[in-house]
Amino acid sequence: MPEERRGVGPRGVVLIAIALAGVWAAVALELAPQGLIPSSGGLRVARDLLSRAVSPALSYEAEVPPGTTPLLLKAGEAAVATVTFAAAASSLALAVGLVLGFLGSSAWWAGDAAGGEGRWGRVVQRGAAPALYGLTRLLIAFMRSIHELVWAVLFLAAFGLSNLSAVIAIAIPYAGTFAKVFSELIDEAPRDAAHALRAAGAPPSMIFLAGLLPRALPDMSAYAFYRFECALRSSAVLGFFGFPTLGYYLAASFENLHYGEVWTYLYALLLLVIAVDRWSGALRRRFVA
Numbered sequence: 490m491p492e493e494r495r496g497v498g499p500r501g502v503v504l505i506a507i508a509l510a511g512v513w514a515a516v517a518l519e520l521a522p523q524g525l526i527p528s529s530g531g532l533r534v535a536r537d538l539l540s541r542a543v544s545p546a547l548s549y550e551a552e553v554p555p556g557t558t559p560l561l562l563k564a565g566e567a568a569v570a571t572v573t574f575a576a577a578a579s580s581l582a583l584a585v586g587l588v589l590g591f592l593g594s595s596a597w598w599a600g601d602a603a604g605g606e607g608r609w610g611r612v613v614q615r616g617a618a619p620a621l622y623g624l625t626r627l628l629i630a631f632m633r634s635i636h637e638l639v640w641a642v643l644f645l646a647a648f649g650l651s652n653l654s655a656v657i658a659i660a661i662p663y664a665g666t667f668a669k670v671f672s673e674l675i676d677e678a679p680r681d682a683a684h685a686l687r688a689a690g691a692p693p694s695m696i697f698l699a700g701l702l703p704r705a706l707p708d709m710s711a712y713a714f715y716r717f718e719c720a721l722r723s724s725a726v727l728g729f730f731g732f733p734t735l736g737y738y739l740a741a742s743f744e745n746l747h748y749g750e751v752w753t754y755l756y757a758l759l760l761l762v763i764a765v766d767r768w769s770g771a772l773r774r775r776f777v778a
Contacts, residue, residue, distance in 0.1 A: 516560065537749045545756055560750065563738065564757040571734040574727065575720035575756070578659035582715055582720075585660070586667020592625040593672040596701055632665025636709030637723050641730050655732045660721050663716060671709055678704035714769035718762060725758055735761075756768075 513598035577649045644654035683700035728736025735758050
C-alpha cells in the first residue's frame with residue numbers, strides 16, 4: 490500500500506494563514522483585554538439596561554400627551570413599518586439581482602450558451618459577451634462594496650428624509666449580493682440536464698432556462714428568504730437616521746434612558762425575526778424542498 494502522505498495540506502495552510510492574520514491584526518490594533526473593562530458610569534448604564542430585560546415596559550415611562558398611541562400599539566406599528574421597508578427593498582433588490590446574476594453567470598457566457606453557433610453567435614461570444622460579463626461583475630462588486638448605511642447617509646444628504654431613499658439605500662447593496670450569490674449558484678449547479686438538452690439540439694436559451702436555472706432555483710430561493718430576514722434588521726437600523734421603523738423609537742427611548750421601552754422595541758424586533766423565520770421555513774419546505 491502506498492505510504493500515507495503527511496503534512497499540513499492546502500486547508501491547513503489556509504487556516505494557519507487566517508490565524509496569523511488574526512494575530513497580526515490584534516497586534517496592529519493594539520487589542521488588549523483591558524479595553525473591555527467599563528468605567529463606573531458605563532457599568533451602571535449596562536446594569537440598568539440589562540436589569541430591564543426581564544421587565545420590558547408595557548406603557549410609556551414618562552408622561553405623554555393625551556391621545557398618544559399606546560406603547561404596545563406603537564411597537565406594532567413600528568414593526569409593520571419595518572416589514573414594509575424590508576419587503577420593498579428586498580423585492581427591488583431581488584429583481585435587479587436576478588438580472589445581474591443572469592448576466593454575471595459564466596455558465597451563460599461560456600461555451601455555446603450565449604448566442605448560439607452561427608456567425609453572429611461567435612461575434613457575441615468573442616466580443617460583446619466578455620465585455621458585458623466583465624462590466625456586470627464590476628458593477629456587482631461596486632454595489633456590494635458600499636454598505637447600506639453609507640448609501641442611507643448619501644441619499645439623506647441628497648434627497649432628505651424620504652421613504653424611497655431608504656428603500657433604495659437597502660436595495661443597492663442587497664441587489665449586488667443577490668447577483669453575486671445567484672451567479673455563483675447558477676455556475677455551480679449540476680449540468681446533467683443542460684448537457685442532455687444540448688445533445689437533443691435545444692436552443693441555448695432553453696438549455697439555460699430549462700436545464701440549468703431550475704437546478705439552482707431551490708438554493709436561490711432559500712437564500713432570498715435569508716436575505717429578507719437580513720433586510721428586516723437593516724430596515725430597523727435605518728430608524729436611527731429618522732425613518733419610522735423600530736430603530737427610530739428604540740434610539741429615542743435609549744436617549745431618554747427609558748430602558749424598559751428599549752426592551753419592548755427589542756422584543757418586538759425579535760418576535761418579528763422569529764415570525765419571518767418560521768414563515769420562510771414553511772415556504773421553503775413547501776415550495777423548495
